[in-house]
Amino acid sequence: MNYISITFQISENWQQEIVIAQLDAIGFEGFEVTEKELIAFIATGDYIEDEFLVAITPLREEYGFTFNLTEVAEQNWNEAWEKSFQPIIINHDIAVRASFHPPFPGVKYDIIIDPKMSFGTGHHATTSMMMQLMLLEDFNGKKVLDFGSGTGILSVLAAKLHAASVLAIDHEEWACNNAVENFGLNKVLMANVVRGDAALFQTEQFDLILANINLTIITGTMLQFKSALLNGGKLLISGFLESDEKAVIESAGEAGFSVGNKLLQEGWLAMSLYCE
Incomplete structure (x- = not known):
């Protein structure tokens, strides 16, 4: 291709x-x-x-x-x-590197990502902030949805945070193939990746939903996210600018969400949403 x-x-x-x-x-x-x-x-x-x-x-x-x-x-x-991808440290706890980089000593979560054409290496502000938000949540034994999974980097971190299961969904075949490869590199066994859209999770419910996509898809899928969350569940979102905050909060409020943690980096916004 x-x-x-x-x-x-x-x-x-x-x-x-x-x-x-x-x-x-x-x-x-x-x-x-x-x-x-x-x-x-x-x-x-x-x-x-x-x-x-x-x-x-x-x-x-x-x-x-x-x-x-x-x-x-x-x-x-x-x-x-491969020439431009440099390893990074996020929040002092997460190292993101390619398979040809040596491991970082002393970090809690060592993540190997060979990105190919897929989005999500930790370098972009939205991915970095999503990972920071994830560190604030309890993933132990939880059922997780990673919607718009790209490289699978968020699924890998969820697995390393001891999630019981992870369903990763992306609409691009090459992204799904890349996620499978990265799951293998990180020895992730409890994650499954499928190609498709929001219709794929309408019959399931999750403790945590991760959605690092874009404004249009996030606001357009807010009601589906709400119905797919178990009681007490949380939705972590990014992929939109600070200037879009009002539109996102209005959409979230209409779906019954309240805003929890928020992060701002390089003009991009990430936030966690929960239901009262």
Whole structure:
């Protein structure tokens, strides 16, 4: 499978964040941020030029940036990840590294992620904040749903936090395959990954639901999340900007949720929701 790579000449961090949010909502799966550029990736078969131009033209006119588009082979993408993917420490407790990196000494949770084209390495603020929120919850013996699982990184952490079972769902086949690979690298046995959408969890209930996706899907799925939670359960969400906080809280309130913990990082927001 080939991919479309679009490089934006944008140096302002807040402008990069807004562009990422717009592209994430129309199916872009990978982003690389530098001091002067934003590079976005999408599978060639998922790229719709008219949809892209509708999303990006108003921002280009307002901010005055330029961009160029190239096609990238899957092998080249994976090689680029291996060259650029640096291990990180999150909250002093979690190490995220690729399989070709040596282990970090002294951390509680050592997570191995070979990302391929899937989103979720801990480097993006939303993934990092989700993992920080997870450390505040009790996963021991709990049933967990990871919706929009990407690399499976949150499922892996849930397993390391002693969850009884994890159901990971993603709509992309290559993301599901990548999650299975990462489960193997981390010796995760109680997690299962399936390809699909919210219809797959309508007949089950969970103690904890993890959803690091985007504003549109989170607000549009809030009622399904509510019905899929056991009594006393919690929903942890991210993938939206600070400017979207009002819309998310309104949607959560309409579904019967209250807001618990909130984290803000680089303009992105994450929060835990619970029912009274």
